[in-house]
Amino acid sequence: MISITVTALVFGVVFLAELPDKTALAGLVLGTRYRASYVFAGVAAAFLLHVALAVAAGSVLTLLPQQLVHALTGVLFLGGAAMLLFKKDEDEEEVRKPENQSFWKVAGAGFMLILVAEFGDLTQIMTANLAARYDDPLSVGLGAVLALWAVAGLGIVGGKALMKRVPLKLITQIAALLMLGLGVWSLYEAVTG
Numbered sequence: 001m002i003s004i005t006v007t008a009l010v011f012g013v014v015f016l017a018e019l020p021d022k023t024a025l026a027g028l029v030l031g032t033r034y035r036a037s038y039v040f041a042g043v044a045a046a047f048l049l050h051v052a053l054a055v056a057a058g059s060v061l062t063l064l065p066q067q068l069v070h071a072l073t074g075v076l077f078l079g080g081a082a083m084l085l086f087k088k089d090e091d092e093e094e095v096r097k098p099e100n101q102s103f104w105k106v107a108g109a110g111f112m113l114i115l116v117a118e119f120g121d122l123t124q125i126m127t128a129n130l131a132a133r134y135d136d137p138l139s140v141g142l143g144a145v146l147a148l149w150a151v152a153g154l155g156i157v158g159g160k161a162l163m164k165r166v167p168l169k170l171i172t173q174i175a176a177l178l179m180l181g182l183g184v185w186s187l188y189e190a191v192t193g
Contacts (some may be wrong), residue, residue: 003139010130010143011150018123019150025178026113027155034106036156040149041103042110043156047148050118054127055141067190074186081180085173114152123148 030039118124127144131137 002142003099003134003136004141006134007143007146008137010127010140011147013130014123014126014144014147015150017126018148019154025155027152028116028158029154030106030110030113031158034101034109038101038106039110039156040153042107042112043114043152044149045107046111046114046118047082047152048145049115050121050124051127051141051144051148052107053123054144055131055137057128071187071190074183074188078180078183079186081176081183085176 027039027043028041123144127140130144131140134140
């Protein structure tokens with residue numbers, strides 16, 4: 001039986017924790033380049049897997065050394081920033097055409113990005129803690145998945161709306177700078193933590 005109270009509580013906590021996180025940024029960047037439904041399918045599948053792992057693991061994930069998690073996240077952010085800054089410029093009209101990208105390629109890219117970037121993330125650890133605390137894996141899992149899907153959807157839709165007003169090159173540069181900042185911050189936390 002699903003507890004609406006636990007589901008709503010988990011949704012609120014995970015949504016607020018994830019909103020300023022890299023997921024919205026990743027969704028925004030992918031949403032500017034590819035068909036939104038394809039991106040969402042991959043991202044949603046990755047989040048479903050993450051939540052299943054977190055709920056199954058319970059509080060075990062909290063035993064991971066926080067410094068290691070910060071260091072890996074920092075390196076991933078710096079790599080992502082480098083890829084954005086140093087890739088060849090693409091014609092904006094070509095990038096916008098979703099028919100140039102297959103479902104499996106786009107969904108796979110979204111899935112892999114979230115799978116790698118979100119592993120050991122605060123919300124995954126938080127979900128594990130909530131699952132252990134409430135001993136209601138179905139309600140906790142449902143609340144966490146819905147919250148993560150909502151944040152991803154907002155990022156993807158926001159990316160599409162932003163493309164109508166701002167050039168892709170500027171969006172990419174801003175995203176790269178944000179990822180660079182997050183990478184440096186994560187590495188700082190790894191060293192000082």
